[in-house]
Amino acid sequence: MVNILPTPPNLITESWIPASWEGFLAIVNRPELEQARCYYDAGWMRVETVPIGFAHGRDNAVLASVVSLYATLKDLPFLSMTNGSFRKAGEQECQPDLAFYIGAELPDIPRSNSPVDLNLYTPPALVIEVASTTLSDDLGQKRLLYERLGVREYWVVNVEAAAIVAFAVADGGSRQIQVSAVLSGLFLSVVEEALRRSQSEDDGAVNRWLLQQFR
Numbered sequence: 001m002v003n004i005l006p007t008p009p010n011l012i013t014e015s016w017i018p019a020s021w022e023g024f025l026a027i028v029n030r031p032e033l034e035q036a037r038c039y040y041d042a043g044w045m046r047v048e049t050v051p052i053g054f055a056h057g058r059d060n061a062v063l064a065s066v067v068s069l070y071a072t073l074k075d076l077p078f079l080s081m082t083n084g085s086f087r088k089a090g091e092q093e094c095q096p097d098l099a100f101y102i103g104a105e106l107p108d109i110p111r112s113n114s115p116v117d118l119n120l121y122t123p124p125a126l127v128i129e130v131a132s133t134t135l136s137d138d139l140g141q142k143r144l145l146y147e148r149l150g151v152r153e154y155w156v157v158n159v160e161a162a163a164i165v166a167f168a169v170a171d172g173g174s175r176q177i178q179v180s181a182v183l184s185g186l187f188l189s190v191v192e193e194a195l196r197r198s199q200s201e202d203d204g205a206v207n208r209w210l211l212q213q214f215r
Contacts, residue, residue: 014134016141019045021090028093037083040093041145048134055159059130060097062198063157066191066210067100067126070183073214078102086123087115092149094142099124102182118149125182128155139165147174153182162195164188 019027024045028038037048064080071078079101087093093115101107102125109121127146129138138156146154147169154174155166166188167174168181180186190213197206 014046014048016044016046016137018043024093037095038093039095039142039145040091041141041148042091044141046137046141053132053159056130056132058198059157059159059162059195061203062195062206063128063130063155063191064098065203065207066194067098067183069207069210070186070214071100071102073211074184076102076183077104077106079106081124085115086118086149088118088149092118092145094127094145094149096127097130098126098128100126100182102126123149123151125152126155126180127151127153128157130157130159132159143167143174147172153177153180155188157195162192162199164192164195 019040020043021040024038024040027033027045027047028036033047035050037050039046039048060082064082067078068080070076081099083095083097084099085093085095086099101122107121109116129142131138135156135158143154143156151169153166153168155164157164166177166180168177178188180188190210194206194210197209201209
């Protein structure tokens with residue numbers, strides 16, 4: 001990701017640095033970081049600038065479409081969030097590219113621009129990070145963060161390779177999967193093919209191909 005934000009004193013963006021929860025809040029509430037992505041886990045924080053590339057935005061949109069189409073056709077209740085913020089006060093905070101609540105019991109979260117309070121509501125079932133320069137971190141420290149938060153499934157998308165590394169999360173750990181559990185029966189290879197097709201086809205063509213696969 002390209003660093004386009006002024007760096008506040010004593011803050012290294014794009015890296016994990018030690019910080020107290022109070023120190024983290026003081027930094028992330030700075031006006032100049034309003035458009036940044038901020039993460040906190042186990043006494044460490046990370047600030048990322050918002051991606052500005054076409055490839056990142058394109059993959060983000062395609063992934064949202066894939067999940068929406070599949071869940072709709074399979075009659076799965078779901079709520080989707082783009083660039084949402086989730087907070088467990090004093091412990092963790094994350095702002096993934098995409099997050100989905102999936103299942104019969106969806107949380108009744110008040111409509112506001114405050115972070116979703118994970119002391120009051122369950123974490124999303126599926127979290128997706130679209131990675132370009134942050135790939136190793138998304139597979140490493142962020143995966144540990146999402147394990148501790150208790151999401152049920154975590155996808156990391158390699159923008160350059162149009163590839164997905166997906167994990168099922170349970171009991172504080174994770175294992176790599178090829179077929180989604182929260183989107184029961186969805187092969188990750190189909191999602192990867194949709195990403196590849198989106199590099200040369202318009203959204204309508206990609207969606208028509210997806211409908212053929214899902215039916």
